[in-house]
Amino acid sequence: MLDSNTRKKASDKLRKIVGSEYITMHETDRILNAHDAWPLSEAKIRAGEMLPLADFVVFPGSAEEISKVLVVANELKIPVTPVGGGAGTCGGTLPIYGGIQLDLKRLNKIGEIDHDSMLIRAQAGVVGIDLEEEVNRHGYTTGHTPTSLRASNIGGFIATRSGGSMSSLYGKIEDLTLGLQVVLPNGSIVETKAVPRHSVGPDLRQLFIGSEGTLGVITEATLRLFPKPEKRRFRSFSFPDVHSGIEAIRKIFRVGIIPSVARLYDPEDAALTFSMNFEFDEGHCMLLLAFDGATERVDLDDNESTRICIEEGGTNQGEGPSKRWWEHRYDMYYPTRLTTAGYAIGDTIDIVATYDKLENVYHSMKKDMEAEDAVVMSHFSHMYQNGGSIYMIFFTSQPDAETAWNTYKRIWDAGIAACHREGGTMSHQHGVGLSRSSYTEDELGSGFGVLKKIKDALDPNGIMNPGKLGLGVRG
Amino acid sequence: MTEQGKIAEQVRMCAACPKMCRHVCPTFFAWRSDAPTPHGRALLLHQEITGLRNIDERGVEVLYQCLECSHCLTWCKPEIDIASLVENKRCDLVKSGRQPSGVNRLANFVKETHNPFGEKHSKRNDWLKTGSLNGPKIIYFSGCTAAYREKSIAQDTISILEYLGYSVAITPDEWCCGSPLFRTGDTATGLKQASHNVEVLNDINAEEIIVTCPGCYRALTKDYPENGFELDKPVQHISEFLNRLVDKLPQGDTNGSVTFHDPCHLGRHSGVYDAPRAVIERISGNPIVEMERNRENAMCCGNGAGLRTLFPEHAKMIGSERVRQALNINANCIVTSCPFCKEMLEAQSERRVAVFDLPEFVMQGIESRNVKTD
Numbered sequence: 001m002l003d004s005n006t007r008k009k010a011s012d013k014l015r016k017i018v019g020s021e022y023i024t025m026h027e028t029d030r031i032l033n034a035h036d037a038w039p040l041s042e043a044k045i046r047a048g049e050m051l052p053l054a055d056f057v058v059f060p061g062s063a064e065e066i067s068k069v070l071v072v073a074n075e076l077k078i079p080v081t082p083v084g085g086g087a088g089t090c091g092g093t094l095p096i097y098g099g100i101q102l103d104l105k106r107l108n109k110i111g112e113i114d115h116d117s118m119l120i121r122a123q124a125g126v127v128g129i130d131l132e133e134e135v136n137r138h139g140y141t142t143g144h145t146p147t148s149l150r151a152s153n154i155g156g157f158i159a160t161r162s163g164g165s166m167s168s169l170y171g172k173i174e175d176l177t178l179g180l181q182v183v184l185p186n187g188s189i190v191e192t193k194a195v196p197r198h199s200v201g202p203d204l205r206q207l208f209i210g211s212e213g214t215l216g217v218i219t220e221a222t223l224r225l226f227p228k229p230e231k232r233r234f235r236s237f238s239f240p241d242v243h244s245g246i247e248a249i250r251k252i253f254r255v256g257i258i259p260s261v262a263r264l265y266d267p268e269d270a271a272l273t274f275s276m277n278f279e280f281d282e283g284h285c286m287l288l289l290a291f292d293g294a295t296e297r298v299d300l301d302d303n304e305s306t307r308i309c310i311e312e313g314g315t316n317q318g319e320g321p322s323k324r325w326w327e328h329r330y331d332m333y334y335p336t337r338l339t340t341a342g343y344a345i346g347d348t349i350d351i352v353a354t355y356d357k358l359e360n361v362y363h364s365m366k367k368d369m370e371a372e373d374a375v376v377m378s379h380f381s382h383m384y385q386n387g388g389s390i391y392m393i394f395f396t397s398q399p400d401a402e403t404a405w406n407t408y409k410r411i412w413d414a415g416i417a418a419c420h421r422e423g424g425t426m427s428h429q430h431g432v433g434l435s436r437s438s439y440t441e442d443e444l445g446s447g448f449g450v451l452k453k454i455k456d457a458l459d460p461n462g463i464m465n466p467g468k469l470g471l472g473v474r475g
Numbered sequence: 476m477t478e479q480g481k482i483a484e485q486v487r488m489c490a491a492c493p494k495m496c497r498h499v500c501p502t503f504f505a506w507r508s509d510a511p512t513p514h515g516r517a518l519l520l521h522q523e524i525t526g527l528r529n530i531d532e533r534g535v536e537v538l539y540q541c542l543e544c545s546h547c548l549t550w551c552k553p554e555i556d557i558a559s560l561v562e563n564k565r566c567d568l569v570k571s572g573r574q575p576s577g578v579n580r581l582a583n584f585v586k587e588t589h590n591p592f593g594e595k596h597s598k599r600n601d602w603l604k605t606g607s608l609n610g611p612k613i614i615y616f617s618g619c620t621a622a623y624r625e626k627s628i629a630q631d632t633i634s635i636l637e638y639l640g641y642s643v644a645i646t647p648d649e650w651c652c653g654s655p656l657f658r659t660g661d662t663a664t665g666l667k668q669a670s671h672n673v674e675v676l677n678d679i680n681a682e683e684i685i686v687t688c689p690g691c692y693r694a695l696t697k698d699y700p701e702n703g704f705e706l707d708k709p710v711q712h713i714s715e716f717l718n719r720l721v722d723k724l725p726q727g728d729t730n731g732s733v734t735f736h737d738p739c740h741l742g743r744h745s746g747v748y749d750a751p752r753a754v755i756e757r758i759s760g761n762p763i764v765e766m767e768r769n770r771e772n773a774m775c776c777g778n779g780a781g782l783r784t785l786f787p788e789h790a791k792m793i794g795s796e797r798v799r800q801a802l803n804i805n806a807n808c809i810v811t812s813c814p815f816c817k818e819m820l821e822a823q824s825e826r827r828v829a830v831f832d833l834p835e836f837v838m839q840g841i842e843s844r845n846v847k848t849d
Binding site: 129 | 484487488489490491492495496507508510512515518521522525526527528531533537550553767803
């Protein structure tokens with residue numbers, strides 16, 4: 001928290017920039033705007049604990065106002081935590097050192113669609129579902145449909161390097177973002193041009209995608225659009241084990257088929273997710289596939305994928321499980337009585353690895369996390385030509401808060417250690433935030449020093465989202 | 476589990492939800508802050524229940540930055556009715572005298588003048604003209620908005636009922652139904668209205684009671700009986716009544732696209748969706764062109780639960796957005812079935828689209844047929 005003198009100075013200056021209506025110091029506002037969707041935040045809220053609070057919540061209306069806010073923050077050396085939808089799952093927007101919570105929800109304008117180039121420009125505070133519905137009206141999709149779509153914002157997608165459930169075909173947000181507007185910590189407003197490819201030095205746009213507010217504030221983006229697919233077909237296969245399911249996926253991609261959805265549920269997750277509605281052998285895995293595109297192309301991809309799956313020992317389960325998952329994909333995101341009771345807490349470690357390491361990462365993480373009192377169930381969630389992501393989902397319920405939070409941390413430590421030991425990367429799409437911050441140096445290895453030098457150059461006073469991404473951790 | 480335990484459980488789930496309904500919350504739209512949202516309200520209640528923190532003055536304000544439209548409930552898998560929880564809390568706040576002063580003003584107007592506008596009670600319906608004394612007798616309970624602000628709704632309703640062969644009774648002793656008080660937490664004053672209205676309405680010999688305001692409809696059909704005040708004749712919303720007699724209404728043949736705005740109290744709170752649509756389609760002769768958000772998923776107009784009284788600019792922003800949604804589908808005309816909604820939508824339409832309440836729309840249909848017939 002700031003000392004009263006700094007708070008007063010900052011308050012006067014910030015009010016002049018954004019207007020009194022758009023800055024609040026009320027404790028109630030600071031509490032209600034503090035929390036994201038990090039399971040630990042949610043569990044602590046349920047347990048009646050207070051989350052860290054900012055000194056101010058500021059709602060700027062333009063990049064120019066943000067620029068001025070950052071100049072003031074730099075001058076007074078005040079921490080700034082940018083917030084989009086507040087839907088992140090890693091604590092990335094918790095203002096752990098107080099200061100300014102810079103809430104971007106007022107930046108909610110959607111520009112005109114460029115039909116020739118299939119692009120749209122949108123401000124950082126546009127809610128994902130609002131953008132998707134707007135482009136749907138014109139026959140397009142953004143191709144970016146994470147489960148948090150109703151709550152997360154464009155700026156948050158980009159800041160966390162997020163991925164939608166159809167990223168196999170459409171790509172993650174780093175593939176979907178062509179241009180960016182970013183306000184740097186010194187207040188300068190930087191634009192990266194929206195072009196499909198370029199050869200003018202390193203891609204600066206990629207420097208800010210995934211920077212989680214530690215290098216600047218993303219204010220606008222130019223995003224790719226795709227015509228809504230003529231056909232989306234669902235297909236499901238059960239497999240006797242994880243290995244045969246992964247082999248099927250690998251071979252589907254290898255022959256050049258790119259499904260929009262490729263998700264393999266391990267026996268525990270398959271039983272929990274599908275056994276209430278579908279008949280399949282006990283202990284089997286479930287592979288969900290979807291194919292988007294012109295009907296003829298979808299027919300070909302479906303037939304060839306079916307041939308591969310059967311060759312790998314799969315049993316055709318029709319469209320049922322896959323279609324049901326698609327239609328109910330948001331359901332798992334809702335709280336339930338049991339998962340919110342007492343000191344229950346669950347989370348997902350969304351690791352990513354290449355095919356040669358993927359199964360080892362899965363087995364090692366599962367074993368080590370279970371050794372720490374976790375119930376673990378998993379699905380291979382976002383698959384590509386060279387490997388993919390695993391949702392290592394865990395759950396634990398403990399008798400008191402202290403034991404619960406310690407157990408939660410031990411499960412994380414064990415899971416990440418196993419992931420790194422087996423050559424995996426600790427996040428595919430959720431980002432680092434606070435939950436993974438302390439592991440960042442291990443993850444990036446020699447690359448961490450480069451990231452730190454970039455941080456020091458752009459943000460010498462360390463005002464931007466300190467404590468996240470392994471950067472700016474204060475004593 | 477006790478009732479308090481159930482409430483604590485629901486509030487706990489909502490407070491820590493990853494915001495699955497926020498995208499449809501009209502007050503989130505208007506404020507672009509996480510404070511006036513379902514989970515924001517729940518978090519306030521949760522922290523109070525767990526003893527972590529009492530609701531302060533700003534917290535009270537947040538609890539009144541809610542339209543109680545229940546749109547969030549449509550999107551809530553655990554079916555947590557945050558509007559009811561907010562309303563219950565408002566009752567506690569009023570009992571302890573901690574409600575915003577605007578709510579007091581509203582309640583005082585109702586106490587003194589029997590309407591929330593502070594208008595003279597003697598002027599409530601002395602201007603309404605009734606004609607035929609033949610036919611089955613029904614009572615028209617106009618409600619305050621149609622009586623004082625949207626007079627053509629009240630007069631057209633009487634004309635339509637008489638056109639359909641009814642003798643319409645109106646009473647100068649009609650008071651505010653109490654809806655604005657129930658919704659803002661002043662149950663005691665609301666029930667005084669209920670007690671009076673039940674006595675007056677039960678004293679009139681008639682077949683049924685017709686209301687045009689869904690706020691009145693909900694009050695008379697739900698709030699009154701839930702609190703032990705029973706009317707001795709059925710209460711019908713005008714949309715249901717007209718739908719019952721839809722064959723007697725003129726079959727229209729109009730140009731232009733007509734959309735329907737579902738009032739929250741009629742739709743989500745009372746489950747009436749089809750009746751107004753059937754009546755409109757009869758009069759217009761064309762299928763309704765639906766807005767993207769319709770029926771259970773319809774956006775509130777912004778004019779409910781005291782929001783416009785306390786935060787008029789934000790209420791208007793919500794109304795403007797609903798008008799924009801109608802313009803998005805190229806509607807020429809918005810019909811609603813609520814004087815409150817009509818008032819807000821018309822004010823925010825800036826003449827880009829015509830706005831009618833159902834009786835006004837039906838009356839136009841009747842008049843145009845009469846012109847042709849004559």
